[in-house]
Amino acid sequence: MKMTSLQMRDILQNRLQRAEWHTSFNREKDTLRVEHIETKKGITISLPGVIAKWQQKKDDAIDEVVYYVEEALRAMHMNSTEWKENKVFPVIRSTSFPLQNEKGVDFVVEEHTAETRIYYVLDLGKTYRLLDKDFLQEVGVEEKHVKEIAAFNVRSLPVKEKRDEVAGNIYYFFRANDGYDASRILDESLLESYRTKVEGDMVVAVPHQDVLIIADIRNDMGYDIIAQMTMQFFSNGLVPITSLSFLYEEKELEPIFVLGKNRPKKG
Incomplete structure (x- = not known):
C-alpha cells in the first residue's frame, strides 16, 4: 500500500484534534503545522519523513509522531x-x-x-x-x-551496557532508554573507565539520541563494522545525530572517516 501526503495529513489531523490546537497544511512544502491557537507556538511536521518511517513501522510511526507533537507542545507551554x-x-x-x-x-x-x-x-x-x-x-x-x-x-545517570564481539572486536552498547543515552558521551569518567579496558583503538559513536557505542577496535575489519553499524543506527534513529565515529585519545574526540575498507582517516 502506498501512502500519499494527503492521506498522512488526514490521519495526523484526526489524531491531533484538540480544541486549543490548530492544524494547517502547506502543499508546497509538504508539511503539516500544529500550533496553539493563542500563543501560535507549535511544531511543523515533514510529511515525506513520516511516510518513510510509516513504510517501515506502520502505525507505530504515526504513534511516535503524535506522541512527539503532544509532548513538544506541552514543553513549549511549560512555565x-x-x-x-x-x-x-x-x-x-x-x-x-x-x-x-x-x-x-x-x-x-x-x-x-x-x-x-x-x-x-x-x-x-x-x-x-x-x-x-x-x-x-x-x-x-x-x-x-x-x-x-x-x-x-x-x-549520576545509571549505566546499562550490552557487550558484543564481532570479528575479534568488542562493542559496548549503552541504551537505558531514558532520553540521555548519547549524552553519556559527556561523562568523561565513563569514557576513561573504558579506556583502561580497551586493548585496541577506542572508538566512540552517537548515531542518534538513544544510543552510545564504545568500540574496542583490535583489527582493520573493526573499523568497517563500526562504520556500518553507526550508519544503520543513524538511519533508523528518531533523533539522528551523526553517522561518523570518533577516535578517543588523550580525552579528546576526533571524527574519523572510514575510507573504503578498513583504514580510518581523521576528520
Whole structure:
C-alpha cells in the first residue's frame, strides 16, 4: 500500500484534534503545522519523513509522531514553576540543529566536536524542553550554572551496557532508554573507565539520541563494522545525530572517516 501526503495529513489531523490546537497544511512544502491557537507556538511536521518511517513501522510511526507533537507542545507551554535543578541535563545534537527557537531566541549551547553540539534541557518526565536564554532569565539562573549542574547530573545517570564481539572486536552498547543515552558521551569518567579496558583503538559513536557505542577496535575489519553499524543506527534513529565515529585519545574526540575498507582517516 502506498501512502500519499494527503492521506498522512488526514490521519495526523484526526489524531491531533484538540480544541486549543490548530492544524494547517502547506502543499508546497509538504508539511503539516500544529500550533496553539493563542500563543501560535507549535511544531511543523515533514510529511515525506513520516511516510518513510510509516513504510517501515506502520502505525507505530504515526504513534511516535503524535506522541512527539503532544509532548513538544506541552514543553513549549511549560512555565518557570516547573524548574528543578536535578532535572537539567545536556543533550547531543548535530551541528546542523538550529541555534535558536522559533521566536529567534538563542538556545543555551556549547561546542563539542566538529560534528556535534551540546544543548541543555529541562526534563519533564515523558519529554523535555530545550533551554533558551529567555527562559533562564525568567527563572533567574546563569548559563554557567546550568552547564555545571547538567554535567553533574549526567554523571549520576545509571549505566546499562550490552557487550558484543564481532570479528575479534568488542562493542559496548549503552541504551537505558531514558532520553540521555548519547549524552553519556559527556561523562568523561565513563569514557576513561573504558579506556583502561580497551586493548585496541577506542572508538566512540552517537548515531542518534538513544544510543552510545564504545568500540574496542583490535583489527582493520573493526573499523568497517563500526562504520556500518553507526550508519544503520543513524538511519533508523528518531533523533539522528551523526553517522561518523570518533577516535578517543588523550580525552579528546576526533571524527574519523572510514575510507573504503578498513583504514580510518581523521576528520
